[in-house]
Structure formats: C-alpha cells, structure tokens
Amino acid sequence: MFVQLLAPDGARVPSAEFDPHVAHLGGDELLGLYRDMVVVRRLDAEATALQRQGELALWPPLLGQEAAQIGSARMLRPGDFVFSSYREHAVAYVRGVDLTDLVRVWRGTTASGWDPFSINMATPQVIIGAQALHATGYAMGIRNDGSDDVAVAYFGDGAMSEGDVSEAMVFAASFAVPVVFFCQNNHWAISEPVRVQSRVDLADRATGFGIPSMRVDGNDVLAVAAATAIALERARAGGGPTFIEAVTYRMGPHTTADDPTRYRDADELAQWQRRDPISRLGEHLRAAGVLDTSADERIAAESDAAAAELRAGCLAIADPPPLAVFDHVYAEPHATVDRQREDYARYLDGFAE
Amino acid sequence: MSVLTLGKALNRGLHRALADDPKVVVMGEDVGVLGGVYRITDGLQAEFGAHRVVDTPLAESAILGTAIGLAFRGYRPVCEIQFDGFVYPAFDQIVSQLARMHSRTRGAVTLPLTIRIPVGGGIGSAEHHSDSPEALFVHTPGLRVVTASTPQDAHTLLRQAIACDDPVIFFEPKRRYHVKGEVDEEAVELPMGSARVARAGDQVTLVTFGALVPTALDAATAAAEEGVSIEVIDLRSLSPIDYDTVAASVRRTGRLVVAHEAPFTAGLGAEIAATITERCFNFLEAAPVRVTGHDIVYPPARLEKHHVPDLDRILYGVDQVLGRVPAPSAAAERA
Numbered sequence: 163m164f165v166q167l168l169a170p171d172g173a174r175v176p177s178a179e180f181d182p183h184v185a186h187l188g189g190d191e192l193l194g195l196y197r198d199m200v201v202v203r204r205l206d207a208e209a210t211a212l213q214r215q216g217e218l219a220l221w222p223p224l225l226g227q228e229a230a231q232i233g234s235a236r237m238l239r240p241g242d243f244v245f246s247s248y249r250e251h252a253v254a255y256v257r258g259v260d261l262t263d264l265v266r267v268w269r270g271t272t273a274s275g276w277d278p279f280s281i282n283m284a285t286p287q288v289i290i291g292a293q294a295l296h297a298t299g300y301a302m303g304i305r306n307d308g309s310d311d312v313a314v315a316y317f318g319d320g321a322m323s324e325g326d327v328s329e330a331m332v333f334a335a336s337f338a339v340p341v342v343f344f345c346q347n348n349h350w351a352i353s354e355p356v357r358v359q360s361r362v363d364l365a366d367r368a369t370g371f372g373i374p375s376m377r378v379d380g381n382d383v384l385a386v387a388a389a390t391a392i393a394l395e396r397a398r399a400g401g402g403p404t405f406i407e408a409v410t411y412r413m414g415p416h417t418t419a420d421d422p423t424r425y426r427d428a429d430e431l432a433q434w435q436r437r438d439p440i441s442r443l444g445e446h447l448r449a450a451g452v453l454d455t456s457a458d459e460r461i462a463a464e465s466d467a468a469a470a471e472l473r474a475g476c477l478a479i480a481d482p483p484p485l486a487v488f489d490h491v492y493a494e495p496h497a498t499v500d501r502q503r504e505d506y507a508r509y510l511d512g513f514a515e
Numbered sequence: 516m517s518v519l520t521l522g523k524a525l526n527r528g529l530h531r532a533l534a535d536d537p538k539v540v541v542m543g544e545d546v547g548v549l550g551g552v553y554r555i556t557d558g559l560q561a562e563f564g565a566h567r568v569v570d571t572p573l574a575e576s577a578i579l580g581t582a583i584g585l586a587f588r589g590y591r592p593v594c595e596i597q598f599d600g601f602v603y604p605a606f607d608q609i610v611s612q613l614a615r616m617h618s619r620t621r622g623a624v625t626l627p628l629t630i631r632i633p634v635g636g637g638i639g640s641a642e643h644h645s646d647s648p649e650a651l652f653v654h655t656p657g658l659r660v661v662t663a664s665t666p667q668d669a670h671t672l673l674r675q676a677i678a679c680d681d682p683v684i685f686f687e688p689k690r691r692y693h694v695k696g697e698v699d700e701e702a703v704e705l706p707m708g709s710a711r712v713a714r715a716g717d718q719v720t721l722v723t724f725g726a727l728v729p730t731a732l733d734a735a736t737a738a739a740e741e742g743v744s745i746e747v748i749d750l751r752s753l754s755p756i757d758y759d760t761v762a763a764s765v766r767r768t769g770r771l772v773v774a775h776e777a778p779f780t781a782g783l784g785a786e787i788a789a790t791i792t793e794r795c796f797n798f799l800e801a802a803p804v805r806v807t808g809h810d811i812v813y814p815p816a817r818l819e820k821h822h823v824p825d826l827d828r829i830l831y832g833v834d835q836v837l838g839r840v841p842a843p844s845a846a847a848e849r850a
Binding site: 243245272273274277278279284285289292294295296297298299300301302303304305306307313325326329330332333336489490491492493494496497498499 | 540566567569571572574576577579580581582583584585586587588589590604607608611612615617618619620621622623624625627656657659679680681708754755756757758759
C-alpha cells in the first residue's frame, strides 16, 4: 500500500489528505515536471552512452527513478540543502548543476563535480548511508541558527541496513531537527532485493524511531511532490524530521559495470515498465489537453540539446596536471605533504626535455 | 598565569573557544550535564546552553557524522570520544568522510573539526579504555594529529586545534589529566605542527609524546646521575611530525631512541626511525632503538605495567643505543 495520486494509466486518484499539497501545481507546472523528467532521462541515456564509448569510467543510471527525484527536488527551496547518494542526477539537475559538472566524477578527473555551496547540494556520497548523518548534523545547525531551511538526505533501500541511517534517525528524532529522510526504494541494492534488507515496509522502520513516515508511489511525481511538501512544511514549522519511502524501480543496472540479467527476471522489469513515471504523467497531461504534439516535439528538442551540451562538456574535460594530486589534502600547510609535493615535482622535472 | 591541572587547562581552552567563537559547539556522550566522565567539559553546558554543549545519543559514528554536517553549515564542532577504544565505530566517518571532504570537494568544503580522545593506559581500567591508536590516524591523509604532555601545551594546542581549518585528532594523555603546571592563556606558543625540546642533552635523542614525556624526563634525570646526557623531544604533533627538530638533535647526538605505548609494528617509532635514518644516516653512531608496547592486545590492568614502557625500559633502550647492552637488532640476528 502506498499513496498514489496518478494511476499508471494517467488517471487522477483523488486524495483528501494529499491533494491540497499539490493544488498549487497547475498545467504549466505539471508540464514543467514532465519536461524535467524527459530531459533527465535523456541525459541519463547520454551518460550511459558516453560510458559505453569509453568517455566515462562508470555511470550509475537513474532510469526509472525520475519521478521520485524530480517530484521531491522541485518542492525544495534554494536555501535548503541536499545530501545525496551517487544516483541523484535528477536532483542535481533540479538544483541547477552545470551539466558538465554532472559527469566529472565519472570521467575520473575529480572526486566531486561541483562546489556544494554553489547549488546547496553536497557532491555524491559513495559510502552507503553516510550522508544521512551529514544531513542530520546540517539540520542541527539550521535549528541552532533559528532558520526555516531544511536538510534533505537521499538514500536507497540498501542504506536502510546501514548503522549510519539508523543513527541519523535517532539523532534527528532526539533533537527534533528539520531533516527529511527521502528513501528511494528502487527494490535492488546491486543484486540484493529489498526483502533481504527488511521484512517490513521501510517506511514502518521510521515509526520505531518516533519519526512520522509516508509510503508513496515513487513513480507518481504528484504523490512524491505532495509527500515532500508535507515533510518540508513540518520541518519548517519546527515539527522535526519526516521519513518518506518512495517506492520505485531501478530499471537499469546498478552501474554500467553491472549485469542485472544475472539476478532478476525480465518479467519484473516489464511489469515496472508498465508503471513508468514519465508515460503516466504524459497520459494525464494529454488527456487534460496540456501536452500535445508540438509540446512533445519542443521537449524532445530541449532534451537533445541538453544531451549535446552534456556530451560536448564531457569531451572537453581535460586531465588535471599531475601535481594536482597534492592539492587540498589539507586546508593549511602540512610539512610532510608539502615536502612530498616538492620531491615529486623534482622527479617529474627529470623527464623534461 | 595560573597553576592548573592538565584537565582544567583543557576545560579553560574549551571555555575560551566557546566564548570567542559562537560557531564552536562541543558534542559527545555525557559532556553536558555531567561535564564529561573526566570532567573536561565541566560547567560548559550550564554557561553556553544545550545547543552548544550537546549531550548526544550513544553513537560515535553519528557524533562524527553530524559534526560533519554542522561544519557544512558553518559550525566548528569539538567532538569528545569518551575513550580511545570507543573511536572505532566512528572510524568510517573519520577516514571516509572527515579526512577526505576538503580534498574531495577540491577545497570548497573545509571541516574544522576537533576530535578529543582520552588516550593510553596506566589507569587500571577495563578493556577498550587504554588503547593508543594514533598510528591509524597518522596514516590517514587529511587528518592532523596532536597530543600534549603539559597543561600549557594542552591548553594552547587545543585552542590551536579548534582554530585550525583542518580536522584535528586531539589525543589527551588521560593518566596525566591531574598533573599540574603553569598555564598562561595569553602565551604566544609554538605553532601547532612543531615539536618541543623538553630537555636539552647531547648524547642521546629521546623522542616521545603525550603521557610518556614525563617518564622520559624522569629517565633523563636518572641517566644524568650516571653521566649520560639525554635530549628529550616532545613531538606534540604526530601529523605532521616536526622532523627538522628531531633531525637537528640527532645530528648532534648521533643516537635516537623513540618511545611510545602503542604496539611496535608499524607504530610511529618505525616511521620516525626510518625517516631519521634516511635523513641523518651519516650522523648515526648506532641503529635507532624503539621502546614501545608489545604487538599484543592491550593487557588486563594487573599486567599493563609489562606493556606500557616505564622509566626502566626507556633507560634500557638508552643503554641499547649506547651499546652498553645488546641492541634489539643484535638479539634478532642471534635468533
């Protein structure tokens, strides 16, 4: 059971509880969400292609999770701060990331693609669940500041087994700080199905920590938006943390290095393709007369342009100079590292003509 | 200038940091109402409030992880890990997050955390209360590691650590919390990364840090009565190590002894002996000698005196480097 406002066929499912929180989303806004989802799916496909062509070392596709990411991220304010895992490309897109910055890490030229403070989003976290604590601590700072900003932690079903996520919920509940735990249950932690992580719905876990939770259809951008809006309102009003389980599906591999045919059935994928997040909003908007052929063509052209920008940006990324490996290990001078940098520079100079 | 215990000097340092910078927050288990199990944070919560001196739930990884989040928000957290042996649950946040964030973000994010850890043995306590894990942190790029042996250094180094924009592991020699000494809160002290010559001498350079410094000074006094002049160097900083000060001493004495409580293998003694041998090979009259804990799990309280180097074992090491008794290398070759 989960909250659903848009059925897979695009039919609107009324909800007295959730509808008021998306009532402000008119035709233009819904078309905007649709456009976002189409664009990020196109960007994701382009990045996957760049990996296949050897231009990226690795890419973790978000295919299938567009509604969960777009629907939540579009509800945030610029002053809110996001701590995410490595699959939240659509969240970064909504936060305003430069498209080239999206692929720097995966090209292998840097450990993070952007300045976190430029878009109020930390760069992708690779250690599973570690960022839930960072978001909680950030929210402790928000509380100390007397601000109505909110911190948001994105993580997946696999992270629910990590101690850091449980500890984050303990701290968040104990201090009643403004943090939203946004769990995308995409059903697979590489090869391990969600039932290996939990015998109960993930949303039910939060209750034990004293954190109110919601379980929503993560492929329904409206349900995701409504739940996120509720959680953000609660946090801004001093009501503390909220946990959201967005039930979605990782339609692609864990990363481009993964082969999901080794551990899951094609039937399951086909079943989830019938619940596609983009097509259902498309059906809804077509029926409402908001989306027509010309809008579709315009959005497709925008998507292709974004993909072309991503590709051009990616190909233009140059390797940093060798001595950059010594940069920023410390913020202040460190005698040992400084000496090693000098020694290595001298060594490299030995190869100069 | 006042005479304070080392513990009180730390307390005064925290008080100054909290008073001087509204972004400083102290957090840890029992640091608030109780004032810490060693009372280092005594009275701070009453004065600065529960949002700045935070009694946290009992989860070390979360203490570190939330402190990182606070630093993202512009805060300057000072975390207390209650005992050395309790830091391991936080190790992932320290090694995988704290130490790397500045480098990961190409300098965009600084994490000016200080992690205070009471360290070492000699207090007759239960398991997990007497470890010396400094090498684990010294081996981790991105961290600074310091430790103090006097009330003045404890006070100054703590304030320097808190002011530093890098994460600093601050080891407190718990069995020396009660030693007294003069503390000048306004003193212009050595920079944080520098060692201090605690006693001048010209025959043997004895390098140590933290709780073993007073033991080393006692050893030097005893040796002097036998006509042996030992120079004692208190490292203070373990990352980086002030090799210039150590090397300058060894070039004069020609003999190096390094003493620490931590196990022998891959301990700081190995690193210092190797580096000084590289830098001062032509000045050495004998192979460096290490006086350390054994490569064993920290023993039960009634046996810890056989593990933690004491005055006699340090003097034995001095005798070894002077050739008066067989050097450890000779014993190993014989076997």
